[in-house]
Structures are given as C-alpha cells and as structure tokens.
Amino acid sequence: xxxxxxxxxxxxxxxxxxxxxxxxxxxxxxxxxxxxxxxxxxxxxxxxxxxxxxxxxxxxxxxxxxxxxxxxxxxxxxxxxxxx
Amino acid sequence: xxxxxxxxxxxxxxxxxxxxxxxxxxxxxxxxxxxxxxxxxxxxxxxxxxxxxxxxxxxxxxxxxxxxxxxxxxxxxxxxxxxxxxxxxxxxxxxxxxxxxxxxxxxxxxxxxxxxxxxxxxxxxxxxxxxxxxxxxxxxxxxxxxxxxxxxxxxxxxxxxxxxxxxxxxxxxxxxxxxxxxxxxxxxxxxxxxxxxxxxxxxxxxxxxxxxxxxxxxxxxxxxxxxxxxxxxxxxxxxxxxxxxxxxxxxxxxxxxxxxxxxxxxxxxxxxxxxxxxxxxxxxxxxxxxxxxxxxxxxxxxxxxxxxxxxxxxxxxxxxxxxxxxxxxxxxxxxxxxxxxxxxxxxxxxxxxxxxxxxxxxxxxxxxxxxxxxxxxxxxxxxxxxxxxxxxxxxxxxxxxxxxxxxxxxxxxxxxxxxxxxxxxxxxxxxxxxxxxxxxxxxxxxxxxxxxxxxxxxxxxxxxxxxxxxxxxxxxxxxxxxxxxxxxxxxxxxxxxxxxxxxxxxxxxxxxxxxxxxxxxxxxxx
Numbered sequence: 001x002x003x004x005x006x007x008x009x010x011x012x013x014x015x016x017x018x019x020x021x022x023x024x025x026x027x028x029x030x031x032x033x034x035x036x037x038x039x040x041x042x043x044x045x046x047x048x049x050x051x052x053x054x055x056x057x058x059x060x061x062x063x064x065x066x067x068x069x070x071x072x073x074x075x076x077x078x079x080x081x082x083x084x
Numbered sequence: 085x086x087x088x089x090x091x092x093x094x095x096x097x098x099x100x101x102x103x104x105x106x107x108x109x110x111x112x113x114x115x116x117x118x119x120x121x122x123x124x125x126x127x128x129x130x131x132x133x134x135x136x137x138x139x140x141x142x143x144x145x146x147x148x149x150x151x152x153x154x155x156x157x158x159x160x161x162x163x164x165x166x167x168x169x170x171x172x173x174x175x176x177x178x179x180x181x182x183x184x185x186x187x188x189x190x191x192x193x194x195x196x197x198x199x200x201x202x203x204x205x206x207x208x209x210x211x212x213x214x215x216x217x218x219x220x221x222x223x224x225x226x227x228x229x230x231x232x233x234x235x236x237x238x239x240x241x242x243x244x245x246x247x248x249x250x251x252x253x254x255x256x257x258x259x260x261x262x263x264x265x266x267x268x269x270x271x272x273x274x275x276x277x278x279x280x281x282x283x284x285x286x287x288x289x290x291x292x293x294x295x296x297x298x299x300x301x302x303x304x305x306x307x308x309x310x311x312x313x314x315x316x317x318x319x320x321x322x323x324x325x326x327x328x329x330x331x332x333x334x335x336x337x338x339x340x341x342x343x344x345x346x347x348x349x350x351x352x353x354x355x356x357x358x359x360x361x362x363x364x365x366x367x368x369x370x371x372x373x374x375x376x377x378x379x380x381x382x383x384x385x386x387x388x389x390x391x392x393x394x395x396x397x398x399x400x401x402x403x404x405x406x407x408x409x410x411x412x413x414x415x416x417x418x419x420x421x422x423x424x425x426x427x428x429x430x431x432x433x434x435x436x437x438x439x440x441x442x443x444x445x446x447x448x449x450x451x452x453x454x455x456x457x458x459x460x461x462x463x464x465x466x467x468x469x470x471x472x473x474x475x476x477x478x479x480x481x482x483x484x485x486x487x488x489x490x491x492x493x494x495x496x497x498x499x500x501x502x503x504x505x506x507x508x509x510x511x512x513x514x515x516x517x518x519x520x521x522x523x524x525x526x527x528x529x530x531x532x533x534x535x536x537x538x539x540x541x542x543x544x545x546x547x548x549x550x551x552x553x554x555x556x557x558x559x560x561x562x563x564x565x566x567x568x569x570x571x572x573x574x575x576x577x578x579x580x581x582x583x584x585x586x587x588x589x590x591x592x593x594x595x596x597x598x599x600x601x602x603x604x605x606x607x608x609x610x
C-alpha cells in the first residue's frame with residue numbers, strides 16, 4: 001500500500017510534467033498553455049489513483065518508471081526537433 | 085472491481101479525508117463567507133462611516149505618489165476600492181520590495197494592502213489559514229489530498245450511489261442517515277468540488293509548480309510562454325521625454341469605451357497599472373470587471389499620454405489562454421453571475437464544510453463500541469479534535485467580526501484585534517474541547533458561536549441605526565444583508581446546539597456524543 005502510494009506520488013509528478021510538456025510541444029500548444037497547466041494536478045492525481053490498481057508496489061514502480069522513461073525520451077526528441 | 089482494490093481505496097479515502105478534512109472545513113467555511121467579500125468590506129466601512137482618506141480622489145493618490153516616490157513612476161499599480169467607503173491604494177516596487185499605501189499612508193507605506201480589512205483577513209484564513217507563504221503551500225498540499233479523496237470517494241461509492249443517490253434513510257440507524265447525507269452532498273456538489281480541488285491546488289502551489297514544470301518539461305521556456313499567454317499590455321521602453329499624462333477619469337472612460345466597442349457588455353474598472361508614468365511612452369492598463377460572463381476580467385492597455393489603444397483582451401476578441409485564465413478565477417470565486425450565483429456558492433461552500441464534518445463523524449461512528457460505555461481513545465481524540473477545530477473556527481471567525489466592530493468603535497487599527505480574537509478564540513475552543521466532556525463541549529461551543537454571531541449582527545444593526553432611515557443605496561442593502569445573514573447563521577448554530585444537547589441527554593448512551601449520565605458524578609473529567 002505504502003509502496004504504491006509512493007510510486008504514484010513520486011513517479012506521477014514527473015510523468016504528469018512530461019505529458020504536459022509533450023502536449024505543449026504539439027502544434028498549437030502555445031495557444032492552450034493555461035489549459036495545459038491546469039491539467040497538471042488532475043494528471044498527477046490520476047497517477048496516484050492508477051498506482052493502486054497495480055497488484056503490488058514493485059509492479060507500480062516498474063510500470064510508472066517505464067512510463068516516465070518513455071515520456072521523457074519522447075519529450076527530449078520533441079524539444080530536439082522542434083527546437084532546431 | 086476487486087474487493088481488495090476497493091478496500092485500498094477505502095483506506096486512501098479515509099486517510100486523505102482525515103488529513104485534509106480539518107483544513108478544508110476552515111477553507112470552506114471561510115470561503116463561503118468570502119463569496120460576499122465586497123459586502124463584508126462594506127459592512128466594515130459603509131460610506132456613512134468612511135475614513136477621510138476614502139474621500140481622496142484616485143487622481144490625487146496618483147499625483148501624490150509620483151511626487152513623493154519618483155522612483156515609483158517606472159511601474160506602479162492602483163487598486164480601486166470595491167466599496168465606496170474604502171480608499172484606493174497604490175503599490176510600487178523599490179529595491180525588490182513591494183510597498184502599499186493609501187493617499188494618507190504614502191509617508192509610511194506598509195508591506196500589504198488593506199491590513200485592517202476584515203474581508204481580506206477572512207480571505208487569508210480561507211486560502212492560507214492566515215499564514216502567508218507557508219500556509220498557502222500547506223493549503224496547496226491539502227488541495228491535492230482533497231483531489232485524491234474525491235477520486236477515491238467516487239470510486240468507492242459510485243456503484244452503490246447509482247442505486248440510492250436520493251435515498252435518505254431517515255430512521256433508527258443514524259449512521260446510515262449521516263452516510264446518506266455525506267454521499268448525496270458529495271456527489272451532487274461533485275463538479276463544484278472538482279473545480280475547487282483543481283483551482284485551489286493551482287492557486288496555492290502556482291510558484292512551485294511553475295518552477296518544477298519549467299525545469300522538467302519546458303526546457304526553461306515556461307516563464308516567457310506564460311508571460312506571453314497572459315500578457316495584457318505591451319512592453320515599451322521609456323522615451324526619456326516628459327509628457328503630460330491623461331487624468332484618471334479620462335483613462336477610465338476611454339477604456340470603457342474601447343471595451344464596449346469590442347463587445348464587452350460591462351466594464352467596471354477595479355485596477356490600473358502604469359509603466360513609465362510621466363514619460364511620452366507611458367502605458368496605462370485598465371482592468372475591468374464584468375459579472376455577466378465567465379471571463380470576468382477584461383483588460384485595455386492605453387497610451388497614457390494620448391489615450392490611444394495599445395492592446396485589448398476583452399469581450400469576444402480574446403485569446404483561448406486568456407479566457408481559460410479568467411474562467412479559472414471566475415469558477416473559483418463565483419463572481420460571474422451576480423447575486424444568484426453568489427448565494428449558490430455560499431450554500432455549496434457551507435455544504436462542503438458539512439461534507440468534511442460528516443466525514444469525521446462517520447469515521448468515529450464506524451469505530452463506536454456499541455456495548456461499552458467506554459469508547460476507544462482514538463475516537464475520543466477524533467471527536468475532541470473535530471469539535472475543537474470545526475466549531476472553534478466558526479467561533480473564531482465570528483470573533484474576528486466582533487473584534488473589527490469593537491476596534492472601529494474605539495477608533496483603533498483593526499488588524500491586531502482581529503487576529504488576536506480569531507486565533508485566541510480558536511485555541512481557546514480547542515483547549516475547551518480537550519478538557520470538557522465531549523458532548524457538553526459540543527453543545528456549549530455551539531451556543532457560544534451562535535450567541536456571538538447573533539450579538540455582533542444585532543449590535544451592528546443598532547449602531548447603523550441612522551442609516552436605515554436615510555436614502556437606501558446598494559451599500560445599505562449589503563450591510564443589512566450581512567447582519568441578517570449573521571442572525572440567520574447564528575440561529576442555525578443555536579439549533580445545532582439544541583440538537584447536540586438532546587442527543588447527549590437522550591440519544592444512544594454508548595457513544596462519545598452521550599453525556600455519561602450515571603457515571604457523571606464519579607468521573608467528571610470524561
């Protein structure tokens with residue numbers, strides 16, 4: 001229970017940030033900036049909730065950790081190509 | 085859903101609710117009152133008791149400010165009074181510090197606007213429990229927990245709720261009645277709670293969230309993007325050539341004309357921002373309120389010398405970002421639909437406070453020992469904390485109203501007495517709830533709150549005696565409304581007190597809420 005709680009809270013935070021960064025990098029993202037910023041807390045809370053659906057803490061850490069790596073990799077690519 | 089998952093969410097709902105519930109009760113009670121912020125400001129200083137500084141014109145404030153503090157010309161704001169009894173005040177920046185002053189205080193500016201304002205104090209209790217920065221972050225974390233409590237509560241109760249949303253099983257089983265009330269209010273006002281959990285977290289944790297997102301996901305470009313998205317005036321360099329500025333009245337009239345030409349129905353200026361005042365490139369930005377749309381704020385930026393329009397964000401021509409930004413405030417503060425929406429928000433706010441109070445009662449009730457007079461320590465502690473904090477905060481806020489009135493009567497600054505009365509009564513109530521038998525403390529604190537609230541309202545009705553016979557204005561109505569609402573609210577507290585006493589004397593005996601009838605003489609400390 002505690003492990004899943006921590007996974008959702010600690011890994012959900014960067015994951016939500018990365019997802020917002022990705023949405024912002026989409027065309028027209030700048031025009032929806034405020035709405036995207038508003039989306040941060042719901043996403044984070046969704047991560048915290050989702051973590052409890054995993055069977056145990058290990059699985060929650062693994063899945064959310066993988067999601068983080070994927071999201072930040074995509075974000076890095078987006079910044080690299082959009083920023084060029 | 086699996087039974088074990090449901091059990092997990094039960095634990096999550098209980099813990100987030102318990103951790104956040106106390107602070108949320110205060111936020112919702114103070115927030116319900118804050119809906120009538122401007123009316124409370126009028127209640128404190130109605131035009132017929134206004135200070136002399138309120139009679140100083142806004143133009144005179146601007147003239148005196150730039151004469152006395154020439155460095156302020158670069159960048160200063162003027163906050164217009166929300167009620168005719170108050171004075172406009174200015175704020176400006178000096179060596180990284182922000183100064184605030186009305187026309188009378190320009191010689192000794194303070195570090196916050198309207199320190200003596202009761203409405204602003206109640207607002208501070210609502211958003212930060214009255215503690216700047218630390219309290220604000222604390223309430224931000226509370227908002228996130230609140231969001232989690234909402235989601236877990238919905239997951240838990242949704243299957244059952246679909247069946248008996250409107251079922252109120254009034255009867256012998258009191259716990260079920262409380263549970264029904266808790267669920268019905270929770271679900272019916274869910275959209276409203278989602279708005280608050282969301283905007284509350286954003287308002288309180290704005291700075292830290294922006295810093296985190298900027299570093300983690302925006303490549304360091306978030307602050308510029310945000311400034312662009314919320315820009316209301318152009319950035320201009322000073323020309324270095326002095327020029328006469330348009331007067332305050334001309335600027336306001338010009339801004340309102342421009343706003344109407346862009347389709348705004350309503351544009352009541354409440355704030356002005358000047359840059360390079362007295363320079364040929366001076367800019368005046370006027371913010372106007374419209375309470376008939378979700379985008380409550382409109383912005384018109386003018387050339388302060390010529391009155392030419394430089395930029396507008398108003399009516400039908402504004403950007404998506406600016407509408408969302410404005411709507412976020414409107415939905416949180418409930419100032420987008422006049423009196424009807426205000427009363428709706430007031431009632432929903434009180435219902436929210438009830439939600440947290442009933443949540444604690446349910447926690448206690450489900451741990452009650454039905455066959456023993458002695459109740460578990462944790463439920464006794466919880467009962468004392470609930471009574472002390474929740475009823476104590478209601479008592480404390482009524483105390484702040486009383487202190488404001490007394491300070492005004494004595495002609496002294498209200499800021500100190502407000503805080504002493506509020507925090508003093510709060511801690512006194514908590515101590516009282518810890519020492520007295522629980523059932524007695526509940527009824528007695530409710531009586532104290534009810535009497536104090538009614539007395540303040542009645543005394544205020546009497547001291548404004550002459551106003552009721554003068555020509556009535558909207559301010560007269562506001563003051564009368566606050567007093568009548570005070571009498572109404574106080575009466576409700578007295579009814580609650582009566583219900584608590586009846587329950588203590590005649591309700592189920594094996595409970596923290598019962599007075600120990602037989603054992604009372606032997607063990608008065610229970």
